[in-house]
Amino acid sequence: MENYHTVLEAITSSQKQGILAIIVHVEGSAYQKEGACMWIDEEGYITGLISGGCLEEALSIQAQEIWQSQRPTIATFDLKQEDDLSWGQGVGCNGTIQLLLLPITEQLRADLLTVKRHLEQNQHVLMVKKWGEAATDENSCLFLAENGQRWGNVEYEIPADLLNQRHAVGTFQSKNGIFTISGTSFYLQHFWPKPRLIIFGANHDVKPLVSFAKQTGFSVTVVDWRPALCCPEQIPDADQWMVGFPKEAIPQLRLCERDFVVIMTHQFQRDQELVSLLSQQPLFYCGILGPKRRTARLFPDFSIPDGIHSPIGLSIGARGPEEIAISILAEMIHVLRKQPSPEGGIR
Template sequence: MDNIHQILQAAPSENDVLATVIDVDGSAYRKEGTTMLVKQGKTVGILSGGCLEEDIRLRAEELKTGASESFYYNLKSEDDFDWGQGAGCNGVITVLLEKIDYAYFLHLDKMREQLLKGQSVLLIKKLTSDYRVSEYGFIVDKDMFWGKGEEDFLDRMVEMKNHQTTSGVRYVEEFSCPCFFHWFHPKHRLMIVGAGPDAIPLSQFASRTGFRVTVTDWRPALCNKETFPDAEELLTGFPAEIFPDYEFQAHDFVVLMTHHFERDREVLHYLLERNLRYIGMVGTKERARRLLGRKELPPNLYTPVGLEIGAEGPEEIAISIMAELIQLNRLPVITKVEAVL
């Protein structure tokens, strides 16, 4: 997670400073594209293990509105005389600071709107030789782009959209300068089916790690904002009332925690028709076979849910589930079997 949803929720405004890791040489605590907001002397998000944030906050106070500047931090040192602070992270990172003006505020707000609609947004920033921003643009597709720059830059920027998949700084021949590229993606969506006690920590952990959480249950006494304050959506009703019209997306995650055999059977009937990325279910594989009435289980059905870490109790099980979801997001080619070998 690059902190952007946390930052946009904090409502960045004029004279706030956006700090972004734009280049990493070696290893570092966070990767290219990670952002932090300095807002009224306080910080939202982190860029390191805690050794850079105070220095960045102080440097942010010196920037003029609309200005940008990059700073280099050497984290390779193993003593306390350099930015490594004895950590020996073995990396050098470049952090870009930008003081938000009114135009940039509007452009960030437009990106927020697109992310809420489920759209991914590519950001391209043209940099000077000393890594200050000269022009920038946000792209959704060839018909939806905006930014600050010459018309020629914005047009060429759109043409480059399909060729940029990784974050970082690279020299672009067409512009004769280095550019920073980063994709911002909507929050991953997690639906928790069943509002029992074991669903509470899962909702909390998922929300804190950047998921958009929906909880659904047929019992209003359990499925409510008081019990699930971190959930962004609560749906009360039986599966036949909720699932036929719900707009699932291909990359959605769903976890079944009803502990109710017939209810799970009904829910699976709807979910397996939608070819979702992940369906996790509490219980054994044998229970899943009985639910489906067949021996072969679908590849997107994960049961028992979560990584096999010997978890017991609601909190540990929630941690094992979140570990599995994070692993799938970071390492999509690793199978569940390979992960525990």
């Protein structure tokens, strides 16, 4: 999942000097793509990853110069060569990476804290930085939230076409990079809220799915009507535990088109109730545990609607709770990366 959530947490919770390194352009193949970022503090501690380890050490050294100058820097690394005479130092990644290195000033730290708060409120944020010669002239960035709020220390006129960029992308389907808008080059960075995974059911087989999803970057909520099972003591890795029957819980969840839902209660009537209540919810993903024949029986016409993933998970021959959890998570990531958001919910 995107690593900027961890990076934003590290920057906004620290008072140390440091730089924010962002991949802005990639040619060929590379370990990470545009938008991947990393925080290097004044003591050399690194949060995030922009390569497999071949760039981080060099950037830590370069960071010291950037702290002193307090000016942005653009760095380009050629990882194509396989000999030790080139920058690639034998890595042979067949790619060239261009990085934007931003010193974390008090203003930028405050701006990034506002980004973090919007993400926590389930708001998409677009960061804009003028590119070309102006990229290293000033440390200012413009931030646009989907609710219309804007902030950042910028003095140039904002093209109308740029303002429309925050509405021009589908859910989780944005592309980071350098774009020409109204004749001017800008670097655009999209920040998305963590995708929320709601799991209905708190049986033993839920635990590995919660754990793996949390490690991958999902915000995980477990919902069950049994308080002895739906609690931190039984499922410690969840972000939220909601005790209640489906009819009580679903209105409180305020589901939206960015949510992932997995139904795994192991109780047929409970699953029927959930399917009925979720039928008009605009979910991004919905999967139901169990054989396809069982899932079909959950619907009035014994037909599984489009948009329902059943059998849930990628077909990898999974056995046991851990492997099944991996197959489910792999399918959710596949949907997140490859497919557009569905037009409706379970229909």
